[in-house]
Amino acid sequence: MTTSDEKAALVIGEKLNEGKTKIIYNLPKSPNGDHVLIRSKDKISAGDGARMHEIEGKSAISNDTTCTIFELLNACNVKTHFISRHDETSFVAVKCEMIPLEFVNRRLATGSFLKRNPGVKEGYRFSPPKMETFFKDDANHDPQWSHEQIIEAQLKLGGVTIGEREVELMTSTAVVVFEILEKAWATVDCTLVDMKIEFGVNARTGEIFLADVVDNDSWRLWPSGDRRLMRDKQVYREMKEVTGEGLAIVKKNYKWVQEQSRNLLPGKRRGRVVIVMGSPTDIDHCRKIEACLKEVGVFVELRVTSAHKGTETALGILHYYEGHNIPTVFIAVAGRSNGLGPVFSGNTAYPVINCPPIKADWGPQDVWSSMRLPSGLGCPTAIIPEGAALAAAQALGMTDHIVWSKIRVKQLNNRINLLHADKKVAIQTE
Incomplete structure (x- = not known):
């Protein structure tokens, strides 16, 4: 949490971007002008914004969940944009240009995967996790993109062209992040069914890291592996009619996830x-x-x-x-x-x-x-x-999921370091 002195010194600048559930502000007085403030909103949406409602207090719940998850990932040495909590509804992060791709990892088949793959039964288990990528485009309902489509698009953000090495970095990181959170949620008897994450590019350094938010809108969670007990946004998606009572249930679920997520953080030593x-x-x-x-x-x-x-x-x-x-x-x-x-x-x-x-x-x-x-x-x-x-x-x-996760990230970083070294050598020999 940002201290009172730091809050007083924090100068919030112009609004850089606003989405359905969050607003991003510039922090012009931050080191190198390199930080932003990300503030959550009391909004919940589905169907690319076709359905949207307000839930009072959701911003604080979502922000706390996001900060807790990023604190866990940072503790395990995953490279993220997260710096610190600021207040109940916002956190400070490294400024970056977002890569317009969603990386989705699935452990169990459900949701849209079943619609796109008829004949696969719900609950089919993917080992290793099934990785899918989607191009962020609400107007076209976020179409699924293949590896080849991503490479051919030659997306350029923050001075970095997204090529083979960059895609490998993001896909391998996405898998490790999923596995870390899957392992963590298992400690409280919750099955992480699937989740989506996004990446950004630090325009000053060219570094790619995990960015955006990771909250209860980002995944499917089934306590005890039972779909009927789901606590995620799917409850809202599946409502035939959204009522005040239904939104109260959604808020209660989000609050439960917020409280449980705190149990995932490093605590007393286990071994x-x-x-x-x-x-x-x-x-x-x-x-x-x-x-x-x-x-x-x-x-x-x-x-x-x-x-x-x-x-x-x-x-x-x-x-x-x-x-x-x-x-x-x-x-x-x-x-x-x-x-x-x-x-x-x-x-x-x-x-x-x-x-x-x-x-x-x-x-x-x-x-x-x-x-x-x-x-x-x-x-x-x-x-x-x-x-x-x-x-x-x-x-x-x-x-011990923390020790397991740090070993997993150590292996990931070895792989990423080789990708960087290979790119550097390739540039020098061109």
């Missing part, structure tokens, strides 16, 4: 990694593992013990962490003869990963003590700190 080192001389190796884990939001503790020199003490440390009933992964850092990882693995049901600090002299010989294990032990070995950290984080990500 941890305990890095156990055989000697304090291994601390630098352990710090590298710790840094990689913190990058993806994992809580870390470091301990020093020896399975050879203090077996009872080592097992005492193991049982201490088992007693907390918190999802835990142990990473054993021990060189020379590694008894630490195998001893831990043989005495716990929690995952144990070896990450020995390989030395130049006896490294090839020492690593065998981590890899050649007695039968009955499930104790994999990673010799690179990042590899051990990611393996542990992936295990915790099975029950």
Whole structure:
């Protein structure tokens, strides 16, 4: 939320654009004049504006939902235009030129997909999610565009021509955003059936990122996976006649989604990694593992013990962490003869990963003590700190949607960085 001092300093300039449900204002005094204020309206619409009504208080509900979702995505390192909440009905964002495309991801077949694909039963599950793109044109009811149509259109916004790399960036980001929110909503027993998002281009930097709003108008949500319990705008769309009572139900649904969305944000930690080192001389190796884990939001503790020199003490440390009933992964850092990882693995049901600090002299010989294990032990070995950290984080990500999401975005950003590098090299060789 913008502080009181920042609100006082916020100079709202001219209206840049106004749509059915929001207004965008320039913020001329912002850094580089690069920010805008996006204010929600008490409007709800359907059928490209053919049906439109006012719901008192919807602007505050929609703005809070949008800000919460963007705070979640930003916390997971997704690149968005969102900067901060301003007040109940508005937020501050990076100014951008909107790309006139809607990217729709579907997990279950329903709605317009069934009309365009007769013979497909409602509820058909897409794995991976089904991606569709639509050109924003109300007069022609937002026609569906193929990949080839987008490329051939050569859309140019913010000095960027939308080509193969730009489309790949947006489609891959759209899938990851859907998967993150799908994972998040599942934690409150809600099925994210489908959703649409849009992208913008920062005219000053040429960067493409997630933009616009993401609220209860953006998706279909089915609590417990039951269509009859839907809480999204489809309730409004399907009304044969819109009444005051019907709009009250819609508002109640939107309020429910607003409240539930707050439960999706990062909260108390759900799991941890305990890095156990055989000697304090291994601390630098352990710090590298710790840094990689913190990058993806994992809580870390470091301990020093020896399975050879203090077996009872080592097992005492193991049982201490088992007693907390918190999802835990142990990473054993021990060189020379590694008894630490195998001893831990043989005495716990929690995952144990070896990450020995390989030395130049006896490294090839020492690593065998981590890899050649007695039968009955499930104790994999990673010799690179990042590899051990990611393996542990992936295990915790099975029950922690924030950790899972940060890993997913890390993979996405690796892909995006390669696209940028490829474009730069291609330009230099032209």
